[in-house]
Amino acid sequence: MTKTKLIRRKKISNKLGDTIGGWLFISPMLLGFTIFMFGPLLYAFYISLHDWPLLGESFFTGFENYQNLVKDNSFKNSLIVTLLFSLGLVPLNITLAMFLAVLLKDKFWGIGFFRTAIFVPVVTSLIVWAIVWKYLLAPELGFINQFLGLFGIEGPSWLLNKSTALPAVIIVSVIKNVGLNMILFLTAMQQVPEELYEAAELDGASAFRKFRNVTFPLITPTIFLTMIITTIGAMKIFGQVYVMTRGGPGESTKVLVYYIWETAFKLFDMGYASALAFVLFFILLAFTILSWVVRKRWVFYEE
Structure with missing residues (x-):
């Protein structure tokens, strides 16, 4: 066997060893993902194809649950309530976070x-947070309405009024x-080179123009990331609604995840609840893919 063949065989052996070693290193994560994520996901889809009461026999119904939607x-x-919640929360959250980051960027x-x-x-615990705010927004004894009363303003029943429950x-x-x-915006802003700000100051740029022409373009990847994370979190909102309003008054705050929970654990219809959950999954998947496709139109800088 020639020296060239020996070297080639050794390279193949090393490459194969590296491949096997790599798979062994990630195998615990893959195994955990399969058992606790991918497996239950497939089983949930299987349940969504059945009339599956929590107590009783299940019957295969095909896509009837999806048709009933x-x-x-x-x-x-x-x-609709979930979309309204997301449209209200995401812009307000992103705008306020960026404003606070600008204020707290300099020491x-x-x-x-x-x-x-x-x-x-x-x-802070989400449940504790929601309970505290539920009492703060109480109609008569709540701190907010009592504070407004000091100025002669009669506060509404924030969580008992259809027009104010969702905004609250x-x-x-x-x-x-x-x-x-x-914090994400602060980290991104601190990575912007100071030389760019110095050059903008030499050109006579105001603070607003420095933010618009220097800071904003360079932090668009972070803005893109936070928008996706915040939107997905808004679409999955549950804890605040469960503690503060229980979907009421009426159905004014009954978001999709709360409706899924209600269908599964109050009406005990696991098949229909699974179909609802998969609709939410596909909505989030479509949103993520669409956001990733159009990102290059407004993400000005990517490492």
Whole structure:
């Protein structure tokens, strides 16, 4: 056997060893994903093809559960409420987070306190947060209405009024999670080279023009990321609604995930609830793919 063949065989052996080693390293994660994520996902789709009561026998119905969605007014309402919630939360969250990041980007006395105060709600238990705000927004004894009363303003029944319940939940959710996006924007802004700001100042650019022409284009990848994360989180909203309004008053705050929970664990219709869950899954999948496709039209800089 020639020396060239020996070297070639050794390279193939090393490459094969590296491949096997790589698969062995990621096998625990793949195994865990298959058992706890991919497997249950396929089983949930299997359930969605059945009339599957929580207690009782199941019957195969094909795509009947999906066909029934077209005639389900509660599903249509929950989908609209979810979209309204997302349209209200995402722009408000992103705008407020960016505004706070701009304010807290430069160092000044007490900056650590302000950053911590804004980020604390992110690590606070969601259930505790929702319970506290439920009492703060109480009609008569709530702190907010009592505070408004000091100025002669009669506060509404925030969570008991159809016109104010959803906006109240949106604002509570924004305050809860705005700190996370603020930190992401802060990190991105701190990566912008100072030389660009210095050049803009030499050209006589105002603070607004520096943000628009220097900061904003360079942090668009982060903005894109936060928009996707925030939108997906908004579409999956459940905890605040469950604690604060239970989908009411009426169905004004009954978002899609709450309707899925209600169908599964109050009406005990697991098959139909699984079909609802897969509709939400495909909506989020379509949104993510669409966002990824169009990102190059407004993401100005990618590493």
